[in-house]
Amino acid sequence: MELALxxxxxxxxxxxxxxxLGAGGGILAxxxxxxxxxxxxxxxxxxxxLIVLITALFSIPHHARKRNVAWRDGLVFAGVSVVGAVLGSRxxxxxxxxxxxxxFGSMxxxxxxxxxxxxxxxxxxxxRKSAAHGRHEGEEPLAFHDDPVLDAPGPDTVIAADGTRTHHGETDLGHPHGSTAAVDGRRGPRLPWVIAAASxxxxxxxFFGVGGGFIVVPMLVIALGLAMRRASGTSLLVMIVTTAASLLARIGTDVSVDWTVTLLFAAGSAVGGMLGGPLSAKARASTLTLIFAALLGGVAAVTLGNTLLG
Known part of the structure; x- marks a missing residue:
């Protein structure tokens, strides 16, 4: 009973x-x-x-309702990553x-x-963005719903005088967060980097049973020109495809799963995933990232310490 709780x-x-954050589940699990x-x-x-897959499935609807999932880019990125997922699993x-x-601890x-x-x-x-918008010390900090970092266009986005946003030659006429951009030959030198990152x-x-969001999010921002908020939502789609492929690749191996513990963990994680998106509106993006970095550092120390000394 205590183990279940x-x-x-x-x-x-x-x-x-x-x-x-759209990342971090497997790396902590x-x-x-x-x-x-x-x-x-x-x-x-x-x-x-399995935990990351279930959690991502429950987390993505919130981001989809906010139109922060670039479905085409995410599916292309995930499709390329399937080969690496199968190889890593085996x-x-x-x-x-x-x-x-x-x-794992080193990673x-x-x-x-x-x-x-x-x-x-x-x-x-x-x-810097807060200062440029006239916010001064003592005023309420920028939150998730009004965040110059999360809402900023990706580095390859051009905003015309009429508000039109263009990503790598593709134009978005109406969406406030910018359009998606397909991975195709028009990317020039970016295509090999996207393939390498996806793989x-x-x-x-x-290999490690992680979702890989810590790689997917920056790559979607840098290579595909997505805003950070949109990249975080899209990373969940990538997680769903890659974790499903990795699980299928383990069929026929000697690895066994404690279904009771795993499903209870996944149920709790799914509930947390549904709460995580709305709760992030109360914190600055950098604050969440710094807390996550500290948490990872602590988990890394425990993992390496127990493994090497235990």
Missing amino acids: LAIAVGVGVGLVVGA VPVLVFLLSQDPHAATASSL LSVLVDPTLLLIL LTVVAIVMLRRGIAGRRQED LTGFLTG
């Missing part, structure tokens, strides 16, 4: 992170399943895939469990550093 409670916390819920590392990565089961946790450390730098840079940009995302998803 713990699985639900921790699942809600993980879901909140996924719903708010794996160490929780191993060290708190006593699962084998291989089983934990498989369980994490390779993961062949790796020694201890080595798998060491590699957590790298991601924590990247998120910390992104959070600091985002806070500086928010402060790496799929591989990490399959």
Whole structure:
């Protein structure tokens, strides 16, 4: 009974992170399943895939209602990532469990550093934008619904004098958050980077049981010209496709899943995912990113410490 309650409670916390940031579910679920819920590392990565899939399915409707999901871009990106997801899933089961946790902890450390730098840079940009909009010290900070960083067009977006937004030659005449941009030959040198990023995302998803949003979100911003808010919503679509492919790729392996713990964790995570999107309206984007970086750093320290010393 205590294990069931713990699985639900921790699942809600993980879901909140996924719903708010569009990333982070699997990267937190794996160490929780191993060290708190006593699962084998291989089983934990498989369980994490199912948890991320269910959480993303429950989180994406909020972003879709806000029209923050670029369906075409997301499906193309996810389609490319499927090959990496299948390869990563089949390779993961062949790796020694201890080595798998060491590699996972190392990845957590790298991601924590990247998120910390992104959070600091985002806070500086928010402060500059706030000053430009006439906000002064002591006034209410910009929130999710009025955020110059999240709502800013991607770096490859051009806004004409009539308000028309153009992404890589594709024009959006009416949508306030900008149009999607298909991955095609008109991208020139960007196409290889998108393919590489999608393949790496799929591989990490399959190998570690993570959603890969920490890679998908910046790539959707930089390579496809999406605003951060739209990229976060689209990353959930990518998670759904890649985690489903990774789970299917594990059929026929020796990995077993504790369905009771996994489904209870997933149920709690789904509830947290539905709450995460609306709750993120109360916090600045940089604040969420910095908190997430600190959380990842702590989880990385625990993962590596327990694995190397335990």
